[in-house]
Amino acid sequence: MxxxxxxxxxxxNIDRQREADRLGMLVFLASEIxxxxxxFLAAFSLRMLSPDEYVSASSHMxxxxxxxxxxxxxxxxxxxxxxxxxxSSSNPKWAGxxxxxxxxxxxxxxxxxxxxYYLDYLDGKLPGAANAHFxxxxxxLFSNFYFTATGLHALHVTGGLALLxxxxxxxSARHDCHAILIGNAALYWHLVxxxxxxxxxxxxxxxxxx
Amino acid sequence: xTAAAIDTEREPEDIERTSYLRAGxxxxxxxxxxxxxxxxxxxxxxxxxFFAIAAVAAALIRLELVTPEGxxxxxxGYNRAFSIHGIMMVWFxxxxxxxxxxxxxxxxLMIGARDLAFPRLNLLSWYIFMVAGLFALFVxxxxxxxxxxxxYTPLTTMYANGAVVATVLAVFISGFSTILTGLNFIxxxxxxxxxxxxxxxxxxxxxxxxxxxxxFVLATPVLAITLLLLAAERIFGIGVFDPSLGGDPLLFQHxxxxxxxxAVYIMVLPAMGVVSELVTSGAxxxxxxxxxxxxxxxxxxxxxxxxxxxHMFVAGQSVLxxxxxxxxxxAVAVPSAIKVYNWTATLYKGDIALDAPLLYAMGFIGLFVVxxxxxxxxxxxxxxxxxxxxxxxxxxxxxxxxxxxxxxxFGALHYWWPKMTGRLxxxxxxxxxxxxxxxxxxxxxxxxxxxxxxxMPRRYHVYPPEFQVLHIFSTAGAGxxxxxYLMPMFYLLWSLRFGKRAPANPWGATGLEWTTSSPPPKxxxxxxxxxxxxxxxxxxxxxxxxxxx
Numbered sequence: 001m002x003x004x005x006x007x008x009x010x011x012x013n014i015d016r017q018r019e020a021d022r023l024g025m026l027v028f029l030a031s032e033i034x035x036x037x038x039x040f041l042a043a044f045s046l047r048m049l050s051p052d053e054y055v056s057a058s059s060h061m062x063x064x065x066x067x068x069x070x071x072x073x074x075x076x077x078x079x080x081x082x083x084x085x086x087x088s089s090s091n092p093k094w095a096g097x098x099x100x101x102x103x104x105x106x107x108x109x110x111x112x113x114x115x116x117y118y119l120d121y122l123d124g125k126l127p128g129a130a131n132a133h134f135x136x137x138x139x140x141l142f143s144n145f146y147f148t149a150t151g152l153h154a155l156h157v158t159g160g161l162a163l164l165x166x167x168x169x170x171x172s173a174r175h176d177c178h179a180i181l182i183g184n185a186a187l188y189w190h191l192v193x194x195x196x197x198x199x200x201x202x203x204x205x206x207x208x209x210x
Numbered sequence: 211x212t213a214a215a216i217d218t219e220r221e222p223e224d225i226e227r228t229s230y231l232r233a234g235x236x237x238x239x240x241x242x243x244x245x246x247x248x249x250x251x252x253x254x255x256x257x258x259x260f261f262a263i264a265a266v267a268a269a270l271i272r273l274e275l276v277t278p279e280g281x282x283x284x285x286x287g288y289n290r291a292f293s294i295h296g297i298m299m300v301w302f303x304x305x306x307x308x309x310x311x312x313x314x315x316x317x318x319l320m321i322g323a324r325d326l327a328f329p330r331l332n333l334l335s336w337y338i339f340m341v342a343g344l345f346a347l348f349v350x351x352x353x354x355x356x357x358x359x360x361x362y363t364p365l366t367t368m369y370a371n372g373a374v375v376a377t378v379l380a381v382f383i384s385g386f387s388t389i390l391t392g393l394n395f396i397x398x399x400x401x402x403x404x405x406x407x408x409x410x411x412x413x414x415x416x417x418x419x420x421x422x423x424x425x426f427v428l429a430t431p432v433l434a435i436t437l438l439l440l441a442a443e444r445i446f447g448i449g450v451f452d453p454s455l456g457g458d459p460l461l462f463q464h465x466x467x468x469x470x471x472x473a474v475y476i477m478v479l480p481a482m483g484v485v486s487e488l489v490t491s492g493a494x495x496x497x498x499x500x501x502x503x504x505x506x507x508x509x510x511x512x513x514x515x516x517x518x519x520x521h522m523f524v525a526g527q528s529v530l531x532x533x534x535x536x537x538x539x540x541a542v543a544v545p546s547a548i549k550v551y552n553w554t555a556t557l558y559k560g561d562i563a564l565d566a567p568l569l570y571a572m573g574f575i576g577l578f579v580v581x582x583x584x585x586x587x588x589x590x591x592x593x594x595x596x597x598x599x600x601x602x603x604x605x606x607x608x609x610x611x612x613x614x615x616x617x618x619x620f621g622a623l624h625y626w627w628p629k630m631t632g633r634l635x636x637x638x639x640x641x642x643x644x645x646x647x648x649x650x651x652x653x654x655x656x657x658x659x660x661x662x663x664x665x666m667p668r669r670y671h672v673y674p675p676e677f678q679v680l681h682i683f684s685t686a687g688a689g690x691x692x693x694x695y696l697m698p699m700f701y702l703l704w705s706l707r708f709g710k711r712a713p714a715n716p717w718g719a720t721g722l723e724w725t726t727s728s729p730p731p732k733x734x735x736x737x738x739x740x741x742x743x744x745x746x747x748x749x750x751x752x753x754x755x756x757x758x759x
Contacts, residue, residue: 009733010318010323010325011327011401016401020327020328020397020400020401023397024394024397027392027393027397027427028389028393030427031392031393031428031430031431034427034431035432035435036435037431038439038465039435042450042461045461046450046457050456053456127448128446128448137454137455137456138455138456141452141456141457144442144443145450148438148442148450152438
């Protein structure tokens with residue numbers, strides 16, 4: 001795969017194939033950004049329509065869960081970046097270790113998220129659940145948005161973990177000094193990270209001072 | 211067993227020369243193929259099927275409208291007929307029509323590549339499209355939906371009847387097929403051009419597909435997230451559009467049109483690329499103003515993202531926003547007009563052969579001008595408020611989508627048919643069908659401009675009797691149009707068995723796709739082509755002139 005010396009039949013040479021693989025991932029990331037763009041537009045229009053209710057609804061979010069997850073995901077992203085560096089400096093063993101650590105932190109992120117969802121459920125903040133109760137209509141709307149946005153993000157985290165694990169499992173990927181597969185997996189992981197970096201203030205920090 | 215495994219008996223050079231149609235005959239060799247040409251054929255068959263469903267719905271609509279009373283369909287039945295018509299036509303025929311069939315087939319051939327950059331991804335796109343198509347088919351069999359193709363909230367989320375979630379899911383899934391196709395085209399055009407195929411030598415068909423791929427990749431995900439929120443609201447009561455919770459139904463319209471206006475250009479940009487090829491080949495003349503036509507495609511793709519608000523002039527948008535959107539919408543006329551002028555200038559003093567492809571192309575130009583000019587009228591705030599949601603709007607977008615895009619699709623199908631199948635179709639029948647389509651189209655949709663201007667609203671099946679005469683004209687035209695669409699289906703299929711074998715370059719056209727055999731071998735070219743000439747260099751003495759082609 002990544003370490004193959006011969007290009008697939010449609011490419012003129014292996015370098016062209018590497019460039020194509022990277023470009024393909026970048027174009028895909030552009031499309032992912034537009035997907036989340038819609039989510040953020042929804043959040044901003046909610047805030048513009050009802051600024052005070054938005055801040056008050058946000059203040060009920062579990063700030064420490066969100067903050068911890070931000071730190072975890074940033075650290076994981078750094079490990080993914082390190083894996084790329086390790087692979088390109090022909091250090092496959094450490095590339096693998098970095099990737100698995102990044103995967104581990106990603107799983108921790110999902111665990112924290114699941115715990116937060118569980119606490120939300122106990123608080124009656126899960127729309128549609130039997131015990132759901134909201135202090136205002138807007139709080140329900142915000143809660144809807146929160147679950148949709150973070151749920152979609154968690155889905156992307158899961159996809160990213162699958163991609164990172166694939167890269168870590170493939171011997172050929174770890175030994176590829178061009179770090180094509182690892183690089184693409186890391187790029188995707190950075191996107192997941194960046195989306196969270198924007199979700200964090202949108203959801204948690206908006207009401208942190210209230 | 212793969213397609214190649216069948217050929218193990220033969221010499222490698224022999225395999226390279228065998229036509230892609232003969233590289234395996236089993237169903238499996240088609241369904242598991244990664245050959246862009248075979249995938250294009252798979253798409254062609256699938257979209258023809260969806261086109262037929264949408265056409266039946268259109269026939270029901272037109273038959274119902276023959277009389278002012280609602281005697282053929284119930285209110286609900288009529289709503290479902292136009293919803294199925296719109297949803298099928300937009301997402302399962304028009305959007306994939308030219309890019310996924312002609313584009314999939316021709317892009318690698320035109321740039322001198324052996325395949326698309328990601329052949330397996332290409333096959334995956336088709337499977338995703340088919341899963342979406344099955345959902346859509348389920349919707350049709352389950353009795354349809356009554357939301358219209360625009361899915362406006364809160365109608366869709368709270369009041370609509372029918373298989374709303376399945377419909378939304380179908381469109382949502384088909385979006386991923388579109389995104390992957392766009393991604394594949396962009397990477398292919400960047401990385402797989404033959405030596406010497408510089409950006410300034412790219413056929414204009416490629417430029418317009420590059421532009422449309424940008425829209426595929428950047429606009430479709432916005433539709434995806436919108437439909438996801440919509441489905442969540444419908445299923446779980448979760449969502450951000452529900453006005454009873456303080457949500458904003460207008461937000462849905464903003465998000466929907468942010469995709470769906472660019473989607474209009476998804477439908478017309480590939481058609482423009484086709485027309486550039488058809489006009490230069492039909493006139494045997496270099497394109498007038500290559501760079502203007504190329505950049506006009508990019509300009510249309512960019513402006514496409516900035517005009518969505520013109521669908522919401524009467525939806526409670528601020529006057530300032532409407533004015534800005536009105537101005538930006540008018541700006542689209544500039545690159546569009548550049549293209550029309552340049553095609554016309556290309557035809558001027560050309561060595562014109564009025565074959566079916568050029569007839570379709572000239573039909574496109576004429577109908578596109580009418581559609582474009584009425585689009586300018588609709589971009590004006592005052593006129594739009596008057597004719598909003600009337601048949602004027604219906605006529606306008608059908609001139610662009612059907613008169614423009616479908617005519618170009620048929621033109622492209624005729625023009626590249628010899629290349630795709632290795633057979634020549636019956637030119638006389640081709641010309642008759644083309645003329646019939648242009649006449650039938652105008653008879654169908656021109657009366658609708660008059661109807662709309664007089665105040666006939668869209669999506670009503672009971673109407674005041676004074677509109678009946680124009681509706682009868684329109685229905686008669688639709689019958690003609692139906693015949694014009696059915697004709698090619700017969701003579702093109704007939705040509706597969708009985709048509710004369712096509713030479714490599716039956717039109718005497720320039721372009722790399724005409725340098726390889728018809729139909730092309732499995733990997734398109736037996737030798738890597740090298741480009742040394744400018745595009746459309748018809749002014750030079752071309753080795754294969756029209757006469758001996």
